[in-house]
Amino acid sequence: MKREDVLTWDEYFMGLAHLSAKRSKDPSTQVGAVIVSKDHRVVGIGYNGFPNGCSDDEFPWDREGEFAQTKYPFVVHAELNAILNSNSDLRGCSIYVSLFPCNECAKAIIQSGISRIVYESDKYADTDGTKASKRMLKAAGVQLEQLPYQMELSIHKKDQ
Numbered sequence: 414m415k416r417e418d419v420l421t422w423d424e425y426f427m428g429l430a431h432l433s434a435k436r437s438k439d440p441s442t443q444v445g446a447v448i449v450s451k452d453h454r455v456v457g458i459g460y461n462g463f464p465n466g467c468s469d470d471e472f473p474w475d476r477e478g479e480f481a482q483t484k485y486p487f488v489v490h491a492e493l494n495a496i497l498n499s500n501s502d503l504r505g506c507s508i509y510v511s512l513f514p515c516n517e518c519a520k521a522i523i524q525s526g527i528s529r530i531v532y533e534s535d536k537y538a539d540t541d542g543t544k545a546s547k548r549m550l551k552a553a554g555v556q557l558e559q560l561p562y563q564m565e566l567s568i569h570k571k572d573q
């Protein structure tokens with residue numbers, strides 16, 4: 414008898430997004446993104462972090478204060494990292510992301526040819542950024558799908 418209670422594709426790829434998010438050094442928001450082709454192959458993966466060479470020990474993770482003293486001018490979002498880390502043509506692909514993409518990532522998603530976004534949380538739905546994001550994504554015909562559940566992933570290590 415084969416196992417029947419396996420992860421669905423949605424659970425598998427969103428689970429992978431959550432695994433990737435666990436690499437983020439951001440103390441307040443950890444986001445992961447996974448780009449998947451039509452034939453269920455992972456073609457890109459990312460999490461929110463600073464650009465290469467910009468040390469987590471030298472750049473700020475603060476959310477408040479003067480702009481240059483916060484994380485905002487420096488951080489690369491999970492979706493953009495997944496696009497930049499991808500290894501193939503993204504036209505027609507889906508992106509799985511634990512938080513609805515901001516307007517900057519929406520531009521990159523549209524321009525890369527990704528045609529479907531599967532997301533969990535939409536906690537910033539009322540912000541101007543998310544409204545602008547949705548306006549662009551809808552105009553560009555990108556399919557938006559919110560999962561009816563939120564996944565939680567915990568990793569346990571045990572001694573050999």
Ligand SMILES: [Zn+2]
Nearest residue numbers: 490514515518
């Ligand atoms: Zn973003």
